[in-house]
Amino acid sequence: MSDQNADMPEVNTSLTVTRDALLKDGSDAQFREMVHALLAFSVRLESIRQEFGAHIGLTGIQYTILISVAHMQGASGLGVNAVAQHLSLSGPFVTIEVGKLVKLDLLTKRTNPDDRRRVLLQTTPKADALLAALTPVQQEVNDVLFEPLSARQFDAMHGLGKQLVDSASKALSLAQYLTGSKGGSQ
Incomplete structure (x- = not known):
């Protein structure tokens, strides 16, 4: 009987994790399945964010920054660094995107009275109206997204x-x- 696998390249079966909590019966297969499911979820989540943004005339990241400011601004506004930290983005990147949202009359910037080197962001009435119009879409989509x-x-x-x-x-x-x-x- 000839060995049919003699010409086949050897498959790397090295474990991708070593923590016992992540291994099932010495295998990382379930871990890899989970990572791939999370990646697929992440891609779909990003696509949904893009859809929400496009629905109100923005990119996905602009929508995310805008809605973050809307939810976190309080009565006095929110700093760029707080937005960047909340979204795990760099301050300079957020600053560029905030500039675009200001030009679109969706955010206002004013000097922070506690630190004149910094600015405070707030949504405009135009932004509030766009986000309010988007709310029913968000509700329906998010209810389905997290249905399980x-x-x-x-x-x-x-x-x-x-x-x-x-x-x-x-x-x-x-x-x-x-x-x-x-x-x-x-």
């Missing part, structure tokens, strides 16, 4: 979300260090 979650699962996912963002930031830094990359994220 029970209240208990939602609470668990909410708690894990920030933790995963934090660990992803650390993992990205480690990956850049180990691969010698300079990094090029926003």
